[in-house]
Amino acid sequence: MSTATIPLFPLQSVLFPGGYLPLRIFEPRYLDMIARQHKAAQPFGVVSLIEGGELRRRDEASGDGAGFVRERFQDIGTLAHIDWLESQGPGLLQIRCHGGQRFRLLRSECLPHGLWMGEIELLPDDVAVAVPADLAPAAVLLQTLLHNLEQGAAAVDLPFQPPYQWQDSGWLSNRWSEMLPLADAERQRLMQLDNPLLRLELVADQLDRLGLPPQGR
Structure with missing residues (x-):
């Protein structure tokens, strides 16, 4: 199966193939990523959070407050293809996406500004089966x-x-x-x-x- 490295967007929800995903983007770690993926007509990966939140928050329990709350997510996700994007002012994007192919996350890395990148392998699409x-x-x-x-x-x-x-x-x-x-x-x-x-x-x-x-x- 083919592999690729893509940006990840952990969410407190699950995206299915063929699903509809509207999002308001305002976090700095995602604004550039979404604009870049849209310009290149490339998808990003949606993975469901197991631990942590959709907003990146500092870990107040850490000694110096410099760390961030841990984010952990599922290793099976879905590609999100951007169908529509609109800038609604500085630091705010509105997008609508549809779910594409599922993938398995082989490894992931959090970049210094908080964006997750993942090496993935694509999973087969559902076989067409008529509703009995x-x-x-x-x-x-x-x-x-x-x-x-x-x-x-x-x-x-x-x-x-x-x-x-x-x-x-x-x-x-x-x-x-x-x-x-x-x-x-x-x-x-x-x-x-x-x-x-x-x-x-x-x-x-x-x-x-x-x-x-x-x-x-």
């Missing part, structure tokens, strides 16, 4: 949810964006994984699964627990 008949109502349910969200909402504010692939198990399971009220660790586990049909079956189990079982089950 017994899970098809999960697609209908998500379509209904999207229709309800569209009422009075701007398109850019919707949680997922076209192209819609209602009959693809991987795409459908990814969108439900983003929407369901799950802990980040559970979301990460679903994102890491290589089997899209298994991911969709686990999503259907979650829908059952919420009292929203696909009718064909």
Whole structure:
């Protein structure tokens, strides 16, 4: 598999392939990186935080206060491709991204100004698997949810964006994984699964627990 070195953006969330990620960028360590990646039409890597926060903070518990709170993150992440960027004044960028290919982090390094760089290997895309008949109502349910969200909402504010692939198990399971009220660790586990049909079956189990079982089950 191919490897590359890319800038990383640790977040307290999980980005799925095909997912929608709007961000406001104001930290100095990310402003130049995002502008550079956008100009070069190159993605950055999103990894889910295990320890630390999205904002870089000084560690007040350290003796001289010169250190920073430790940041630790998952070693499986997703490429984020920038679709739109707008400067909203000095030190503030607004961007919209979509999730691309998943990757495994081989090693990472924090640069002096706080930006993380990672050597990654790309992971295979989901194999295309049609949604089986017994899970098809999960697609209908998500379509209904999207229709309800569209009422009075701007398109850019919707949680997922076209192209819609209602009959693809991987795409459908990814969108439900983003929407369901799950802990980040559970979301990460679903994102890491290589089997899209298994991911969709686990999503259907979650829908059952919420009292929203696909009718064909």
